[in-house]
Amino acid sequence: MKRIVTVLPALLVCFFSMTAGAQPIQIPVLTSANALVLQVDSVKNVSVIYFGPKLTNSNEYALVNQTYRQTEDYTNVLDAAYPVAGSRNLLEPALAVKHADGNQSLDLRFVRQEITKTSPDVTLYSIYLKDPVYNFEVLLNYRAYFRQDLIEQWTVIRHHEKGNVQLEKYASANIYLKGGPFYLNQYHGDWAKEMQPEESRITHGIHTLDSKLGTRANLFQPPVFMVSVGKPATEDEGTVLYGALGYSGNFRTDLELDFRDNLKIISGINNYASAYSLKPGEEFETPVLIYLLSSKGKGHASRQMHDWARQYKILDGKGSRLTLLNNWEATYFDFNEDKLKGLLRDTKELGVDLFLLDDGWFANKYPRNNDRTGLGDWEENKTKLPNGIATLVKEATNNQVKFGIWVEPEMVSPKSELYEKHPDWVVKQPAREEHYFRNQLVLDLSNVKVQDFVFGIIDSLFTRNPALAYIKWDCNAVIYNAHSVKLANQSHFYIEYVRGLYNVLKRIRAKYPVVPMMLCSGGGGRVDYAALQYFTEYWPSDNTDPLERIFMQWEYSYFYPAVASANHVTDWGKQPIKYRVDVAMMGKPGFDIVVKHLSENDLRFCKEAITMFRSYNGIVWQGDQYRLADPRLSPVASVLYLAKDKSAGVIFNYLVNNRYGQGSTVPIQLKGLDDKANYRLEEINLYPGTSAALDSTKIYSGEFLMKVGFNPVVNNSRTSVVLKITQVR
Numbered sequence: 001m002k003r004i005v006t007v008l009p010a011l012l013v014c015f016f017s018m019t020a021g022a023q024p025i026q027i028p029v030l031t032s033a034n035a036l037v038l039q040v041d042s043v044k045n046v047s048v049i050y051f052g053p054k055l056t057n058s059n060e061y062a063l064v065n066q067t068y069r070q071t072e073d074y075t076n077v078l079d080a081a082y083p084v085a086g087s088r089n090l091l092e093p094a095l096a097v098k099h100a101d102g103n104q105s106l107d108l109r110f111v112r113q114e115i116t117k118t119s120p121d122v123t124l125y126s127i128y129l130k131d132p133v134y135n136f137e138v139l140l141n142y143r144a145y146f147r148q149d150l151i152e153q154w155t156v157i158r159h160h161e162k163g164n165v166q167l168e169k170y171a172s173a174n175i176y177l178k179g180g181p182f183y184l185n186q187y188h189g190d191w192a193k194e195m196q197p198e199e200s201r202i203t204h205g206i207h208t209l210d211s212k213l214g215t216r217a218n219l220f221q222p223p224v225f226m227v228s229v230g231k232p233a234t235e236d237e238g239t240v241l242y243g244a245l246g247y248s249g250n251f252r253t254d255l256e257l258d259f260r261d262n263l264k265i266i267s268g269i270n271n272y273a274s275a276y277s278l279k280p281g282e283e284f285e286t287p288v289l290i291y292l293l294s295s296k297g298k299g300h301a302s303r304q305m306h307d308w309a310r311q312y313k314i315l316d317g318k319g320s321r322l323t324l325l326n327n328w329e330a331t332y333f334d335f336n337e338d339k340l341k342g343l344l345r346d347t348k349e350l351g352v353d354l355f356l357l358d359d360g361w362f363a364n365k366y367p368r369n370n371d372r373t374g375l376g377d378w379e380e381n382k383t384k385l386p387n388g389i390a391t392l393v394k395e396a397t398n399n400q401v402k403f404g405i406w407v408e409p410e411m412v413s414p415k416s417e418l419y420e421k422h423p424d425w426v427v428k429q430p431a432r433e434e435h436y437f438r439n440q441l442v443l444d445l446s447n448v449k450v451q452d453f454v455f456g457i458i459d460s461l462f463t464r465n466p467a468l469a470y471i472k473w474d475c476n477a478v479i480y481n482a483h484s485v486k487l488a489n490q491s492h493f494y495i496e497y498v499r500g501l502y503n504v505l506k507r508i509r510a511k512y513p514v515v516p517m518m519l520c521s522g523g524g525g526r527v528d529y530a531a532l533q534y535f536t537e538y539w540p541s542d543n544t545d546p547l548e549r550i551f552m553q554w555e556y557s558y559f560y561p562a563v564a565s566a567n568h569v570t571d572w573g574k575q576p577i578k579y580r581v582d583v584a585m586m587g588k589p590g591f592d593i594v595v596k597h598l599s600e601n602d603l604r605f606c607k608e609a610i611t612m613f614r615s616y617n618g619i620v621w622q623g624d625q626y627r628l629a630d631p632r633l634s635p636v637a638s639v640l641y642l643a644k645d646k647s648a649g650v651i652f653n654y655l656v657n658n659r660y661g662q663g664s665t666v667p668i669q670l671k672g673l674d675d676k677a678n679y680r681l682e683e684i685n686l687y688p689g690t691s692a693a694l695d696s697t698k699i700y701s702g703e704f705l706m707k708v709g710f711n712p713v714v715n716n717s718r719t720s721v722v723l724k725i726t727q728v729r
């Protein structure tokens, strides 16, 4: 048990004297495998006393701390559930404020707790904290998803002081872990190089992952990470914590290994240039930090996260997705109605569900014929589309395919009518020269009028074309020269931008709840679990070279399920069409190629693969994913998607190393099967004229396939091999 604080000011001692000697209260936040145990001590400090596998005897949580013999905690708040600044804390705080009277100290003590079961599987633990000196309160929320072992943590901050309180740092959550060493798996990237992993042992001090891009969380660093405890976790072994901040703007995650070797992970909105002035009575609600602890390695953690995301987070996560033909890389800006009508026929010929019209269909005064003009002027370009979108939507229906459209509604070209009419709607510094990212600027979504305008773009597309079936929502610029002419307090800008974005998305979803929308950002620079509440899928990267995609999709798959991954077949890379199509099918496939340029066999292959995909897409989208062979560790990458009832699955295998003699020389062990059942392996997605290397009449036990394995016969003449595995009854 913690020592009673002896350095408290007289007022506090008095305040708490009534409760001195009270028994500590424990608040166990429980999931099926784990317990996160909070404790309220006799002076009402709330600390974390345990986070790990659940104990059978809950009385034993109280014994955990005595098993540690670390150096002294001089502050008595090292293990605080939500560390604050300015009083006893000597390390990184989650919350730092300047009170209305200018005082910068904060102390939070327990007031009460509420436990609400919102569904059989979901429980909300709400812990009310208050500063004994200032009229300042924080509500700590832990929403526990029992089956998936996942917790969403966030806070609500409010006060009733005599003036505004400045929030200097206002993290969503603090996770406190004991028993290292700890290993951080983080990601970095750039355009076309998203999700590059790096693993390192966490050293003492603070390591920060953050973003200051304004419009999105990710480009250089995504808001997801993993921390392994004890040793780096592998696919099937080790203790690993997955973290993901559900926020679409600037974020900041501080990982601090303290002088006693314990780890604090403090994550939330980035306070960079963003001190927030909170009015009396106003509530500041932070985004959620999503985290999940697995003591069975990364594979289990992913499957839990995928289940959670599909059930609770991603829009229509349990649903299916539309396959499509996109014209971006086939035409770029160079098209007209006739060309598009031809592509609509190609869409039907290929056998995909939808044609997606990309960038370039709009603007008249400054036609969108390249990426320098026209963004913001969302009327059809009369030269390219004299009869408007409506004719194309009708033509699509005649071809029995659906029609979708690209928009980039938060952006504006300097050369556009929108910029001319509303220069005050543009994010820029009034007295500084403009600086462009992909030749464009960002609209000021903190302005309600701009929110109405952005909502109006989507609304008018749907009002005019009710049959419109899909939106690709792009975001190709970051914010430079952050400034809003509308905002009185510029340090609210980044926060208000994201609030404005969510306001628009909420309005769109209130009116159009189900239409699929892709979250795109010149690469996967915008995927996060807050945005995915409004989107059915995301664009992992503009880099569609299938070899690169194997690595990227592998990394994304730790955090996001395949149903949300938009994978397009393009002309990037040197691999044959089969390889490109097979890689795209580990998610939601699309095509961005000139169908007419395909050879007869290539086209036949694509059509057959799409038809075949219909027979197993439910397994890829809704099944369990097992990463079998890691492309970073072996010349062959192998990924299994297995139906929940283990009756069938699909295994994708690729050669990822072209050096002499590389291939699947040794068997790959399957995972997740029923060891007592029998299975048959059959090669699918065969290129016309080639034959299977595996004998599909052979029967193997689940035990054999998991203990010995299978060989997909991947080599330099069979670089991509897809196998269907079916239980034989």
Ligand code: GLA
Pocket: 328, 358, 359, 371, 406, 474, 476, 520, 521, 522, 523, 539, 542
């Ligand atoms: C971004 C997207 C591409 C395409 C272009 C259009 O780069 O990632 O897929 O839509 O914009 O300008």
